[in-house]
Amino acid sequence: MPNLMVIIGSTRxxxxxxxxxxWFADFATKHGGFDVQVADLAEIGLPLLADPHHPRLKKYVHQHTWDWSAKVESAxxxxxxxxxYNYGYPAAVKNALDHLSQEWAYAPVGFVSYGGIAAGTRAVQQLKQVVTTLRMLPVFESVNIPFHAPLIADGVFTPAGSTEDAxxxxxxxxxxxEAGVRQLRSGVRAG
Ligand SMILES: Cc1cc2nc3c(=O)[nH]c(=O)nc-3n(C[C@H](O)[C@H](O)[C@H](O)COP(=O)(O)O)c2cc1C
Structure with a gap:
């Protein structure tokens, strides 16, 4: 089965x-289309980008970048x-994306966003500009959760039915x- 990486983008x-x-990682596991792994950016703790070369050259000098590269390539x-955050997405997400280049190419990407009335959609719109530059392929379908706070109790998120459908x-x-672009992706990753 293909592997899906769920990236948790907030770190505070x-x-x-x-x-x-x-919740989403559990839901995706039950869905059955992917093996699922979680990448929690708070746990991974990448520092601000400190590699001297453009990531497309894959000449990383920091072990943490090689580790992140290997993890992303496993998905x-x-x-x-x-x-x-302030009509945008968190800096940790941009930093994690910017560290790498080819590793992201031709990988499909979806978004789970949350927030107030806009349900995080302004962050997603901004992110689409960035991920397409990395040749990622954002899917149209999206999970956008408005007013998420009351849906979390004792550290557990309970979605509305419409959220599960999305x-x-x-x-x-x-x-x-993913099945459609697998060959393209493996060509890039093989170098
Ligand atoms: C720095 C900051 C900026 C925020 N800006 C927005 C915003 O522009 N739109 C919005 O819907 N919510 C905004 N919020 C409220 C967040 O939706 C809410 O705090 C949410 O829980 C943040 O996600 P997190 O708990 O995973 O960090 C902001 C929160 C923070 C901390």
């Missing part, structure tokens, strides 16, 4: 991103779980696109 203590990301598709639709699409 008490973040909603952790329960929402854990075939991605879901970025993102809050909206998650199923997004996962179905990721399965389809």
């Amino acid at each position: 203590p008490g973040r909603a991103g952790l329960p929402i990301g854990q 075939d598709a991605f879901v970025i779980v993102t809050p909206e 998650a199923t639709a997004m996962l179905d699409e990721l399965v389809k696109v």
